[in-house]
Amino acid sequence: MAEAQKVPSRSELPVAYTWDLSVVYGNTDAWDADVARIEELLPELSALQGAIDQGAGKLLRALNLRDEIAQILYQLYTYASNLKNSDSTEPTGQALDERAGSLLARIGAALAFIEPEILAIPQATVNGWLKSEPKLAIYSYELQELARQREHIRSAEVEGILAQFGDVTRAPSEIFEILTNADLKFPEIADEQGQSIQLSHARYGRLLESQDRRVRRDAFKNYYSGYQGILNTLGTTLAAEVRSHVVNARVRGYDSSLAAALEPRDIPLDVYHNLVKTINGNLPKLHRYMALRRRIMGLDELHIYDTYAPLVPQADLAVPYPEACETVTAAFKPLGRDYADALSKAFTQRWIDVYENVGKRSGAYSSGSYSTPPFILLNYQDRLRDMFTLAHELGHSMHSYFTRRTQPFVYGNYTIFVAEVASTLNEALLNDYLLKTRNDPMLRKSLIVQQLDDIRATIFRQTMFAEFELDIHARTEAGEPLTSDTLNKRYYELVKRYQGPPVTLDDEIAFEWARIPHFYYNFYVYQYATGLSAALALSRQIIDEGQPAVQRYLKFLSSGSSRSSIDMLRDAGVDMTTPAPVQAAMDTFERLVDELESLA
DSSP states (O other), X not given: OXXXXXXXXXXXSOGGGSOOGGGTOSSHHHHHHHHHHHHHHHHHHHHTTTTGGGOHHHHHHHHHHHHHHHHHHHHHHHHHHHHHHHOTTSHHHHHHHHHHHHHHHHHHHHHTTHHHHHHTSOHHHHHHHHHHOGGGGGGHHHHHHHHHTGGGOOOHHHHHHHHHTHHHHTHHHHHHHHIIXXXXXXXXXXXXXSOEEEOOHHHHHHHHTOSOHHHHHHHHHHHHHHHHTTHHHHHHHHHHHHHHHHHHHHHTTOSSHHHHHHGGGTOOHHHHHHHHHHHHHTHHHHHHHHHHHHHHHXXXXXXXXXXXXXXXXXXXXXXXXXXXXHHHHHHTGGGOHHHHHHHHHHHHTTOEEOSOOTTOOSSOEEXXXXXXXXXXXXXXXXXXXXXXXXXXXXXXXHHHHHHHHHSOGGGOSOOHHHHTHHXXXXXXXXXXXXXXXXXXXXXXXXXXXXXXXXXXXXXXXHHHHHHHHHHHHHHHHXXXXXXXXXXXXXXXXXXXXXXXXXXXXXXXXXGGGGGOGGGGSSSOTHHHHHHHHHHHHHHHHHHHHOHHHHHHHHHHHTOTTSSOHHHHHHHHTOOTTSSHHHHHHHHHHHHHHHHHHHHO
C-alpha cells in the first residue's frame, strides 16, 4: 500500500508561498516595543476622562490618542493572530496571540468613556467646535453619526447598568453554543461502504453531499433526531435571546427590534422589507429550479436531503496555484490597471499564505490592519473551488487595500453590510470569465449549477431566515410566547412556501431553526442576501458598461466607512433601498435556470 501523503511542516514549505509577516515586525522585540508605546500613551488618555467637554482641543486630543492607540493595537493583533494561525504548534505565536487578546480587552475598556462623554456635550457646542478647530474636520462624519444616535443613548447611569447586563444577555447564545457543540450527541449511521460512522456537525455536511441517497437520508433523519430531544430547551433559549432584543429596543426608544438593529448602522428598514417582499414574489423561480433538479437527479420525490447532493459530476479540473493566480488576474482585467497592480503586489510581495502545513488554521480568510498588508490565509488544494476561494479572499483584501490607501484611519474599515460585496463580485467575474473562455461542457454545467446554488443558499435561504427572525420578534413584541411548538410550526410553513411543490418535506425539517446560530446574531443574516444581490448587480454593470462602472466601483472600494453604506452602494450604481438589485439577482437566477435546462 502506498504511503499516505503527509501534511508538511511549516519549514518544508517554499518561502515564496508563505506570507511575509516580517514587514509588520522583524522580531518579537519590535512587537514588545509597540506594546510599550501603548503603555506610554494610556496615562495621557486616562487623564482626559471627564475632561472632553472642556473644549475643542481636549476632544481633538482624545480622538487622536484613541486612533494612535487603536492603530498600534490592531497592528499588534494582526501580527500575533497571523503568526499563531500559521502554525499553532509554535509557542511564540500562541503567547503573542494571548497577550494581544488581553490587550484588546483592556484597551477597549480604557476607550469606553469617549463616546458617552461626547454625547453628553450639547450638539450646538460640538458644531461650534467643528467650525473653530479645523483639525476636527476629519472627524465630522463620525461625530455626525454619533449624534444621530443621541436620542437612543441613555444617561451615564443607565448606560452603565445596560453595559453590566451584557454579561447576562449574552447567556442565551452561550448556552446554545455549549448545548449544541459540547453536550449534544448524535447517533451512528452506516456510510457508503456500510461502515459505522459517528454523526457530527462537520460530518453532516459531507454526508448530505453523498451520491448514496440512503446515506443522505440516514444522515438527515438521525441528525435531527439528536435535536428533537432538546427542542424545548433550545426554544426557551432562543425565546430569551429574542426577548433581550425586544427589551433593548424598548429601553433605547426604538419602534421595534428591527429598527434597533438597523438604524444604528444607518440602514433604512425598507432594505429589509424590500428584500423579503421581492424574494417572495420570485419564489416560482426557485420552485422551477427545484423541479429541474428533481428531473436531472431522476427522482420521483425530491427531499431536502437531496438538495445538497452534487447535481452534476464535479468537473475534474486541477488548478495549480500559479495557474489560479494567472486566471484570476485575467478574470479581473475589466477592473483596470490599478486593480491589476494591487493584485500583483498580493502575489509578489507575499501577502498570501498558500498551502496547508502542520498546525495551520483551517479554512481561509483575509486579515490585516490599517498599517499592514491585507494578508490572506488559504489552504490551497489545487481544486476549482480553491481558485474561487482565492478570488473571494482577494476581493476582501482589495477592498481593504483601496480603502486604507485612500482613507484616514478613522474611516479605514468598512461595514458588515458591504463586507461581502467585493468578495462575491470577484467570484461573479471569475465565473463569467470561465464561462466565456472554457469549452468543456461539464465545466460549464458545473459552473452554472455552482452559481445557482450560491444564489439559492445565499439569497433565497438567508431571506427565509430573515423572514423567520422578523416573525419571531414581531410575535414577542406583541406579547405572544415563543415555544418550541410555535417555532416548529412557523419554520415548517416557511420552508414549505420557499421550497414549493417540487420538494417533499420531511417532518424533521421543522426542527432546523434549532441548529442555526445566526438567529442569535440580532438581524444579521439579511446582509448575506443583500450583499450578493449588490455584487451580482455591480458585476453585471462592469461587464456590460465597462469603464464608467469600473470607476464607480473603485470609488466604492476606496470609501471605507467615510459615508453610509447605502450612499456608497448607490453611487456605485446599486440602490439597495429599492427592490431593483434583488430583482436583478432573481433575473440572473432565472437566466441560469434557462441555460441549465437547455444543457440538461
